[in-house]
Amino acid sequence: MKILFVAAFLGVILYNLGAGLYYMLVDKGTSKRTVNALTRRIVFSIVLIGLVVVGIATGVVEPHGVGV
Template sequence: MKIFAILLLLIILYSLGSALYYMLKDGGESTRMVKSLTIRIVLSLVLFIVMMISTYINYIYKG
């Protein structure tokens, strides 16, 4: 589970970095930045939901 969470966090950071790159490169004339930020939001929600489900079924120790 730790490896999955770390891998997903790295992908989220990559998506955030690519959005910054597209914002600086395109100057707001392209939709690539919006797509990259949308991917980041979806991945963040997936990570949050997986962590909540893992906590609920006691896969992750709460105490």
């Protein structure tokens, strides 16, 4: 379930990244769609990182100690 949740978030993040690229190529700087898509990508990335931190703090997610 956790992997599905993270995969869904990553899918939304990648979609917004692709939408930003598409709007950048199509609009030629005439609209704010590129900025909006990339802003949503950043917000979703921050939310995902926050959820991982909260999951670790509450014990739902256990870090496996890479780099220790």
